[in-house]
Amino acid sequence: MNRDLSDDSGSVMLLGIVLVAVCLLALAVVVDVSALFLQRRNLAAIADASALAGAQAIDLDEYYARGAGRATALDPTIVARVVRANVAAVVVADSLNGMRLVGVESDGESVSVHLSAPVSVPFFGRLLGERTEVIARARLDYRSASQPLLDHEGRDQWL
Numbered sequence: 001m002n003r004d005l006s007d008d009s010g011s012v013m014l015l016g017i018v019l020v021a022v023c024l025l026a027l028a029v030v031v032d033v034s035a036l037f038l039q040r041r042n043l044a045a046i047a048d049a050s051a052l053a054g055a056q057a058i059d060l061d062e063y064y065a066r067g068a069g070r071a072t073a074l075d076p077t078i079v080a081r082v083v084r085a086n087v088a089a090v091v092v093a094d095s096l097n098g099m100r101l102v103g104v105e106s107d108g109e110s111v112s113v114h115l116s117a118p119v120s121v122p123f124f125g126r127l128l129g130e131r132t133e134v135i136a137r138a139r140l141d142y143r144s145a146s147q148p149l150l151d152h153e154g155r156d157q158w159l
Helices: 011-055 060-066 076-093
Strands: 100-106 110-118 133-141
Touching: 011 076, 011 100, 011 110, 011 133, 076 100, 076 110
Parallel strands: none
Antiparallel strands: 100 110, 110 133
8 A cells, every 4th residue: 555656657647737727727817808998999999989080079160271270279168069979879789788978178279089888798797896997098180380389398390
């Protein structure tokens, strides 16, 4: 009944089981992170499109007659209405159930859109909680053609 402790029979099977478990865990993590990433990317695209739609809510006749200026500044109430309509159209057309417009802001020169949507995480959803949400923000700055486009240090980008 004395076993030789140097006998390692069965250890390959144990290593194989551990390796399979680690691979399955890694696969579950990759699938869950991919689901979160794809949901956030879709939400960011919707936020970008909504901010663009809001920024296009200007007086086009004035814009084509005189160019971008004070007369074509963004009206916050019109911007909010256009953004809400765009988000509502996406909710109807897309499968993002539960997506909501958290906020839309406009100061006459920019449009900011903040969206959130629940996401179901396939493997670790219960560990993360029943309500996992992704958020996306988009901002579009509206400027007249006479204003230079400056970088983060205040230099003209076209020089």
